[in-house]
Amino acid sequence: MMKDFEPPSQRRDSAASIKLQSQLSNLTYRVSKSRSGTTAIPADPHYDLVFDVNVDGIPPCQVQLKTSKHTRADELLRHVLHQLSSSGYQRKAVDCYTLSEVVYDDVGQVCKERRLTSDDHPAQLQLLWPKDQNSPGSSDTDSSIRETYAFRICESSTDSLDQAPHSPWLECDLASYFASDSYLHKFFSDDNTVADLCQLPELTEPTILADLKERFDEGRIYTSAGPSILVSINPYKFYPLYNPKVVSLYQTDVHPSLKLPPHIFAIADTAYNTMLRYRRDQCVVISGESGSGKTECTHFILHHLTALSHKGQQGGKVEQSILSAAPVLEAFGNAKTAHNNNSSRFGKYIQVFYKPDGKVCRANVQQYLLEKSRIVTQARNERNYHVFYYMLAGSTRRRSASSS
Numbered sequence: 001m002m003k004d005f006e007p008p009s010q011r012r013d014s015a016a017s018i019k020l021q022s023q024l025s026n027l028t029y030r031v032s033k034s035r036s037g038t039t040a041i042p043a044d045p046h047y048d049l050v051f052d053v054n055v056d057g058i059p060p061c062q063v064q065l066k067t068s069k070h071t072r073a074d075e076l077l078r079h080v081l082h083q084l085s086s087s088g089y090q091r092k093a094v095d096c097y098t099l100s101e102v103v104y105d106d107v108g109q110v111c112k113e114r115r116l117t118s119d120d121h122p123a124q125l126q127l128l129w130p131k132d133q134n135s136p137g138s139s140d141t142d143s144s145i146r147e148t149y150a151f152r153i154c155e156s157s158t159d160s161l162d163q164a165p166h167s168p169w170l171e172c173d174l175a176s177y178f179a180s181d182s183y184l185h186k187f188f189s190d191d192n193t194v195a196d197l198c199q200l201p202e203l204t205e206p207t208i209l210a211d212l213k214e215r216f217d218e219g220r221i222y223t224s225a226g227p228s229i230l231v232s233i234n235p236y237k238f239y240p241l242y243n244p245k246v247v248s249l250y251q252t253d254v255h256p257s258l259k260l261p262p263h264i265f266a267i268a269d270t271a272y273n274t275m276l277r278y279r280r281d282q283c284v285v286i287s288g289e290s291g292s293g294k295t296e297c298t299h300f301i302l303h304h305l306t307a308l309s310h311k312g313q314q315g316g317k318v319e320q321s322i323l324s325a326a327p328v329l330e331a332f333g334n335a336k337t338a339h340n341n342n343s344s345r346f347g348k349y350i351q352v353f354y355k356p357d358g359k360v361c362r363a364n365v366q367q368y369l370l371e372k373s374r375i376v377t378q379a380r381n382e383r384n385y386h387v388f389y390y391m392l393a394g395s396t397r398r399r400s401a402s403s404s
């Protein structure tokens, strides 16, 4: 495997060094190995990647290695595992591990996660990360969100929460299941607020707003209004509400009797299952003012629809393509405005098509009403479409790489 990883011309001189930095004990290990052929540095190793490793048997640590832009995720996973086993770790088969691109919030919780497929190129993905990870997406200081992007390697068995729904005790004590996470524990516990506005004893604007506020103050950003309407309030900070554990819970075909709090995943789940049951098209309309969270909601819905489609298995190419299309579309149609650093300046009509067995087969995106005037003029403190800045960033990087 590693022979493919490195051309013979480079193999002879290569010496790989990894740094396992224990995040818990703050100890740093260095392991060097030369000429073995198995710990080779890849060709064109211009890119430094750091992998957070969270596996049984060793403390959480980081493995750092130089790699090429064209090295695939599966090759890198093997390489990191090899480095770990060189330092005494008893590794399992490579299928027992997952390599993901994750986003940590300001308290170190994973707030977004995407499992990489073998066709992904981590070095290229890293180029898309915000440059200054302490103030992502922009140089603004008004954003309260602090995100850190990283690659993470976990054991599938411990990290994959696809196992979780089948635990028999899960259904009887959901809050205890999340005991280790104070936010999720609270989210899945009972409280005094009303989760469905239709159940309010008195239905007036003040009572609705009071209930929404009380729930929001407790981190419950979703409230339903009947079975098919969801009110979502943008928290402008990430809650760990979208991780695989939660994805796996909001699947009614797996847990038909589970009573779950309102969530954007529940909307996707209802649409999916109603489509399958009645064989009729379903539609989700997302509306709100600029910056209210429509784009994020769209991502969460698409993410959940594809998760439902592949039922806990590794997503296929179609699912990956659907999810990967968003950053490209946003590059050409989103821009920083006074209200939103990633404001969609066009309307989107997204259609996801399914086969009779419930698997996604294709998707179609129609755009309308693109704000074309932004290309030539922007209001004060606003920007042009992201793509222009990406191109400039890319050209700068190439020049500095060649000059070094």
Ligand SMILES: Nc1ncnc2c1ncn2[C@@H]1O[C@H](COP(=O)(O)OP(=O)(O)OP(=O)(O)O)[C@@H](O)[C@H]1O
Residues within 6 Å of the ligand: 145, 234, 235, 236, 237, 238, 239, 288, 289, 290, 291, 292, 293, 294, 295, 296, 297, 340, 341, 342, 343, 344, 345
């Ligand atoms: N559920 C959420 N949790 C945490 N942060 C969120 C959530 N939804 C939105 N945000 C934050 O709010 C910002 C604005 O959200 P988003 O871009 O989805 O708004 P929008 O309604 O699509 O705006 P526009 O109409 O301008 O395109 C996001 O970049 C994100 O930082």
